[in-house]
Amino acid sequence: MILFAAAAMFASAAVAQNEQMYIFRNDKQFNYFDLKDIVDITYNGGTAGFTQLGVKTSDASTSVSLSSVDSCVIRSVVIPDIHVHLTDYPDLKDLMKDSQHGKSFVYAATLRMDGNGQYDDLPEQTVEFRGRGNSTWNFAKTPYRFKMAKKTSVCGMAKAKTFALIANYIDPSLMRNAVALWTARQLGLPYTNHSVPVNVYLNGYYKGAYMMTEKIGVGGGSVDIDENTGMLFELDSNYDEDFKFTYRFANNISKKLPVMVKDPDLTEVKPDAAERTAYFMLWQSDFSEMADAVVNPGSKKISDYIDLNDAARFVLVNSLACNRELQHPKSLYIHKEGLGSEYLYHFGPVWDFDWAFGYNGTYTIQSHTNVLFESDGDYSGMSFMKSLVSNAEFREVYKEVWNEFYAEIYPRLLEYMASYAYMIEPTGKRDGLLWPDAYAASYAVAPSAYDRVAKVSELTDWVKKRVEWCNTHSNWGLY
Secondary structure, eight states: OHHHHHHHHHHHSOOOTTEEEEEEESSSOEEEEEGGGEEEEEEEEETTEEEEEEEEESSOEEEEEGGGEEEEEEEEOOSOEEEEEESSOTTOSSOOOSTTSOTTOOEEEEEEEEOTTTSOOEEEEEEEEEEOOSGGGGSSSOOEEEEEEEEEOOTTOOOEEEEEEEOOTTOTTSOHHHHHHHHHHHHTOTTOOOOEEEEEEETTEEEEEEEEEEOOSBSTTSBOSOTTTOEEEEEOTTOOSSSEEEEEETTEEEEEEEEEEEESOHHHHOOSHHHHHHHHHHHHHHHHHHHHHHHSOTTOOGGGTBOHHHHHHHHHHHHHTTOGGGGTTOSEEEEESSSSTTSOEEEOOOOOOTTOTTOOSSSSOOOTTOOSSOSSOOOHHHHHHHHHHTSHHHHHHHHHHHHHIIIIIHHHHHHHHHHHHHHHHHHHHHHHHHSOSEEEETTEEEOOSTTHHHHHHHHHHHHHHHHHHHHHSTTTTOO
8 A cells, every 4th residue: 555655646746856765675675766767666466466566767677576565655865975986096896905005095086975955065076085993994884084175064064174984884773973972962062073974985886874974183173272272182092193191090000091182283283393392291291180180189179170061961971872982991082272270171072982872792782781980990991080970079060960961851862863763764774785784893793774673773772771770870870
């Protein structure tokens, strides 16, 4: 009946711009057609009745067994399409990943984006195209980054030159990062990234469903502070930036907190080497003074060093997702507008929720009752963050932020998740066909996004249980 209704709708109504017909199936296949290209829809069979659905376009004919069809849906396309062509490597199906072509290898390329009526198109232009990520760079579904010649607003985001394309390879819901970023924005955490689902094509090959977002750094598109006076630190055990140091815990000198300058580029801010070294040492001392107040507060008030409202909102988003990678630490960003006591350290932006929301590297989802920071771990990130969240000043602020989230934001979060899931369902099916269940690495599985309805239901159920458990836990699930 649904199929007949779809055919009747197609036959009797004018075709709207950017509408497609989707055939959802129960045999691990998926069909989609631009309505403007459909010439005819037919039903065929024998004396027992119709058995086949036929769709004829200007280019080809497709026949689908009716027994394999779950539903037939006609709706507008709402996901932008990004088309990238590598100038010097037009035949590649993906970026090279050998010793000469790492994630930082820059490819000359052209890029255009079809906004599909939801966003302004990006006209074809020359860009620098490359890989990105840490462990994710080595996954089969490659994360990307592109840099344009001039700052441009893309999909309503602030003007910037560089944007990231997140692969979400180990996330079959394709929503974990989007859910966390939406929550952070609703909480008002400054400089939170946006999440725009897109389809990516490389040299004409479909690469799957991606999330386009800002590149984290100091600048108008991300952390909007003065690069000549401010600093964005990244606490990450990869410890792979040019300017870095380790903060040593006074009560346990074997622990080293890895601190790196994410942005700005100090060679540009301080071209003179001696001046640059002195400037970097001042920031190292400034950061260490803040960390001392957190780890060994004594008579020091952490509110004299840290914006506790931002810290509470940052921690809440990570606790909602149970993002325990902060314990290592990984992708933990902290920024400050200038040196000295007149400025406070601000936690954020939040980042990287692939390994969260119960994901633990297997097909089995972890319990929603895991605390964010363990009591017996020996990771430096855990020691630093647990000292922060157990501080009485922090707890007082966190309680207020949690109550606001639970009463006002949480109900809207569930609505957002449902609408986002509906929006990306067709592109999730396509992604799932391209990327079936696999091992992303020896330590991490990559479940297919094909069965997204089940995966989104699993994620939603986990979030509901997580929120209710945190709401009744004596420490809000933090430790």
